[in-house]
Amino acid sequence: MSSEQTPHEEPLPSAGSLDDSLAFLREGYGYGGRRFSRLRADGFRTRLLGRTTVVMRGREAAEAFSAPDRMSRGSAIPASAMHLLQDEGSVQSLSGVAHRHRKRMFLELLDDEYAERLAERFAADWAEAVSAEAGRTVSLAELCSRVLTKSAVAWCGIPVRLVEVDRLAERLGAMVEHAGHVGPRNWLARARRRGVERWAAEAVTASRTGRLAVPSDAPLSIVARQTGADGALLDAGTAAVELLNLLRPIVAISRYLAFSAHALERHSGWRKALRSDAEARLDFAQEVRRWYPFFPGVLGTATAPFEWHGHRFEPGDRAMLDLYATDHDPAEWTQADDFEPGRFLGGAPGGPLVPQGAGDVASGHRCPGEGATVAVMTRFLALAAAEPAPYSVPDQDLRISLRRVPALPPGGLRVRLRG
Numbered sequence: 001m002s003s004e005q006t007p008h009e010e011p012l013p014s015a016g017s018l019d020d021s022l023a024f025l026r027e028g029y030g031y032g033g034r035r036f037s038r039l040r041a042d043g044f045r046t047r048l049l050g051r052t053t054v055v056m057r058g059r060e061a062a063e064a065f066s067a068p069d070r071m072s073r074g075s076a077i078p079a080s081a082m083h084l085l086q087d088e089g090s091v092q093s094l095s096g097v098a099h100r101h102r103k104r105m106f107l108e109l110l111d112d113e114y115a116e117r118l119a120e121r122f123a124a125d126w127a128e129a130v131s132a133e134a135g136r137t138v139s140l141a142e143l144c145s146r147v148l149t150k151s152a153v154a155w156c157g158i159p160v161r162l163v164e165v166d167r168l169a170e171r172l173g174a175m176v177e178h179a180g181h182v183g184p185r186n187w188l189a190r191a192r193r194r195g196v197e198r199w200a201a202e203a204v205t206a207s208r209t210g211r212l213a214v215p216s217d218a219p220l221s222i223v224a225r226q227t228g229a230d231g232a233l234l235d236a237g238t239a240a241v242e243l244l245n246l247l248r249p250i251v252a253i254s255r256y257l258a259f260s261a262h263a264l265e266r267h268s269g270w271r272k273a274l275r276s277d278a279e280a281r282l283d284f285a286q287e288v289r290r291w292y293p294f295f296p297g298v299l300g301t302a303t304a305p306f307e308w309h310g311h312r313f314e315p316g317d318r319a320m321l322d323l324y325a326t327d328h329d330p331a332e333w334t335q336a337d338d339f340e341p342g343r344f345l346g347g348a349p350g351g352p353l354v355p356q357g358a359g360d361v362a363s364g365h366r367c368p369g370e371g372a373t374v375a376v377m378t379r380f381l382a383l384a385a386a387e388p389a390p391y392s393v394p395d396q397d398l399r400i401s402l403r404r405v406p407a408l409p410p411g412g413l414r415v416r417l418r419g
C-alpha cells in the first residue's frame with residue numbers, strides 16, 4: 001500500500017490542509033514545529049511541493065530517516081533547488097556502493113587536518129580583510145563570504161590570483177540564497193551556476209593535464225583523480241560538481257559566522273571565556289549550530305519499505321526530517337528555545353544535534369563538513385572575542401525572521417571594523 005492509506009488505518013495525523021506548500025513558504029522554519037505541537041505528534045502527513053510527504057522530528061525520526069540505504073536524496077529535492085545545491089552525479093544524488101565510494105573521498109579531504117588547514121587560512125585571510133577595510137561599516141556576512149571564498153579557493157589548491165574572488169563569492173552565495181526560491185531569481189542563479197561549473201571543470205582539467213601545478217594532497221588534485229565505484233576516472237563535469245560541493249558550503253559557513261557574531265552580541269557575558277577557553281568556544285559554536293536557523297529540513301525518498309511510529313513507508317514515498325524542529329524539540333532539549341552554550345559542557349549535548357543531517361556520516365548522507373564548519377567557527381569566535389575587538393556593532397535591528405529561508409540577521413549584521 002502506498003502512503004495514500006485510508007485515515008482509520010493511518011497512525012500519523014494529517015496536517016489538515018489539501019496542500020501545505022504555501023504555508024511552508026510563508027512560515028519557514030516554524031512550519032513543522034507549529035504542527036508538531038498542535039497535533040501533539042512527532043510526525044504528520046501533508047502535501048508539500050507537489051507530493052505527499054511525512055514530516056518528522058526528534059531523535060527517533062532522525063535515526064529512522066538516516067538509516068543506511070533507506071532514503072535517497074536526489075529525486076526528493078525539487079529540481080530548482082537540486083540544480084543550485086547539488087546537481088546530477090553529485091555525492092548527494094548517489095545511493096548504495098556508488099555513494100559510499102564517493103563519500104570516502106569527502107571524508108578523506110575533510111578530516112581534522114584538512115579542517116585545521118582551512119581554519120588557519122581563514123584566520124590569515126580574515127586578518128588581511130579586516131586591515132584592508134579598517135574603519136568601514138560592512139555587512140559581516142558579506143565580508144566573511146568574500147574571506148571564505150578566498151580561503152576555500154586557496155585551500156582547494158587553486159592559485160587565488162587566477163580567481164575573481166568577489167564575483168565567485170557572489171555566485172556561490174547565490175546558490176544557497178536562491179535554492180528555496182522558484183522563478184526568476186532561481187533561474188538566474190542556476191544560469192550563473194552553469195558558468196561556475198564550467199570554470200570548475202576547467203580547473204579539474206588543468207589539474208589533470210598538469211597545466212596547473214596543484215600539490216598532490218590538495219583537495220582539487222584529490223577530486224581530479226577521483227574514480228567512480230567502477231574504477232573509471234570521473235568525467236570533468238562530475239568532478240567539477242564535487243569541487244563546487246566543497247567551495248559552496250565553505251562559503252556558506254559565512255552564515256554561521258554572522259550568527260556567531262549575533263550570538264556574541266546578545267550574550268556578551270561569554271566574551272571572556274571565548275578568549276581563553278577552547279572548550280567554551282566549542283560549546284558556543286555547537287549552540288549556534290543548534291539554535292540558529294540554517295536548513296529547515298532534508299527531504300528523502302524511501303528506497304525500501306520500513307515502518308516508523310506505525311506508519312508504513314513504501315519505496316517512492318517522501319519524507320522530510322525537520323532539522324530545525326529536531327534541534328528545538330522540547331522533549332529532547334531542556335529550555336529548547338533558550339540560547340545556552342553551557343548545555344554542551346563535557347561534550348554531552350543533551351539532545352540530537354542535527355543541523356547538518358543525522359546518522360552515520362560514512363554510510364549515510366550526513367554532512368561530511370561538520371568538522372570543518374566547527375573548526376572555522378571556533379577560530380572566528382576566538383578572533384571576534386579578542387581584545388581589542390576587531391569590530392563594533394552599531395545600533396540596528398537584531399531580530400532574525402524565521403519566515404525567511406535561508407535566514408540571516410538583517411543586512412547580514414552591520415559591523416564597524418576597527419580603524
Ligand code: HEM
Nearest residue numbers: 091092245246249250252253294298356357365366367369
Ligand atoms: C555551512 C554549514 C553547513 C551546513 C548547515 C550543512 C548542511 C548539510 C546538510 C543538511 C546536508 C544534507 C544531509 C542529508 O541529506 O541527510 C549536507 C550534506 C553535505 N554537505 Fe554540508 N553543511 C555545511 C557545511 C559543509 C561543508 C563545509 C562542506 C564541505 C566543505 C559540506 C559538504 C557537504 C556534502 C558533500 C554533502 C552531501 C553528503 C552526502 O550526500 O553524502 N557541507 N550538509
